[in-house]
Amino acid sequence: MFQPSPSNGINQVAAKPPFFFYGSVVNISQDWWGKISQFLYGREPEFVNTQFFSAISRKEGYVHNLPTGNRFHILPKPPMTIEEAIPHTKKWWPSWDTRKQLSCISSETAGLSLLCERLGRVLTDSRGLLSSEQQRDILHHCRTLNLLWVGPRKLGPIEPEYLEAILGYPMNHTQVGENNSSERLQTLKHCFQINTLGYHLSVLKSMFPEGLTMLSLFTGIGGAEVALHRLEIKLKAVVSVEDSETKRKILKRWWESSGQTGDLVQIEAVQRLTTNRLETLMKKFGGFDLVICQNPCIHSPNSKMAAEGDKFPGFDFSLFYEFVRVLQRVRSMMERKR
Structure with a gap:
């Protein structure tokens, strides 16, 4: 079904808080997964097929330091076939x-x-x-x-609302402003499948019964936020970094319509998350319990994409390294605070 990453052998550096979670829904080569692992404390990637959680079959890959025991499904379980979903x-x-x-x-x-x-x-x-x-x-x-x-x-x-349902999002989640069906489908193309992600994040519920504070990089349309909400984990504060104005509007509207009572801070570009800005945010929220990153599918001519001739254009190393930079800064700041 999936390949769990061993939690018992986790090294002492990786085991320290905050928890981190990097996920990708695009086809990344094994070589690049190896490089991702090296930059994330040697944690082995965990691969899962969304066919075990929904009516879509797609491989998602994660590198994280969360425990792997006592996971549970978001309930009620979603339709598992196209026929059931539509x-x-x-x-x-x-x-x-x-x-x-x-x-x-x-x-x-x-x-x-x-x-x-x-x-x-x-x-x-x-x-x-x-x-x-x-x-x-x-x-x-x-x-x-x-x-x-x-x-x-x-x-x-397929209409966007049916795809939203299959991916586990609320109906018309991506309907903001004047965006048409094509634009809505584009925003859904590289987002997390909620039930699959939720299963892997479910271990956080017992660890943070009062809720958690999250730093979310390359947030997209809010997959992690929706998953945690559906797990009934309170979002005390979310600092979201997302360059797409449309996706920021989608998250903002969902945040308000779903009745969130915590703080939402939205930042337009990861480069704006400087050390000083991080220190200010850390002081305001007392640190972060979870730093999560969704692989950004941005094709920049100046970025170091997968090796020439490689057929995995969905991985942008320069943007991934921004996540590494931010994660290391957050962890060192929290270490000093302790």
Whole structure:
């Protein structure tokens, strides 16, 4: 099911608070996971497939110093298949489309309506009696573009609200301002699956019964915050660093609509999290219980991406090292305070 990182052999440096958690939902090479591990006190990465927690099958990887025992699931457990998550489509689903879960998250919308029209004509002209080659072609598009059956012999893209539900977010979580379906799908493409992340963070509930203070780097649309809230862990304070204005608005709106009573501090860029700023925040909140980082999927021409020719463009080492810098500063400040 997954590969737990051994908690018993954790070295004394890594065991010191605060807890840290680095997660990635993009395909990173084993070499890069090795480098990530080296910069995070030698902690071995833990890999898990979201198929055991939701209606999407995708590998997520984590490096952290949390204990691995006594984890529990967010309840109620979510739908585990597409059919359960979007039941009204069941009556249109052909027997030869055997998909049970989404296999990717696609934000591609250019030319999608024309493609669906073309596939619809193929289905209509064949009266449902497709050749095996035609079936394979249609299934290829379905798997790579998240196409669903939206009518008799009719395919269409998944709507953002259904994808939000499959990923464990509240309905219309990404609907802010004037952003359209394509923009909403783009914000969902690289976010955590809430139930999967929540299972790994669940150990914090018994450790912080009064709630916790969190520093969240490259927050995205607030996956960690939503997961902790659904675990019923009080968020006493969250300092969130996120460069996307849209994603900052999404988190801010969720924070207010979910009735959070703690403090939310939003910072636009990790480079603004200087030593002086950290010291001010540490003094204000008394330190951080958890420092969490979601791998930022930002393609900067000046960043040290995966090695040339490597097919893993989702890892930006310069931004990852900003997380390492901040984590080390926070840990040294808390060590001095002790």
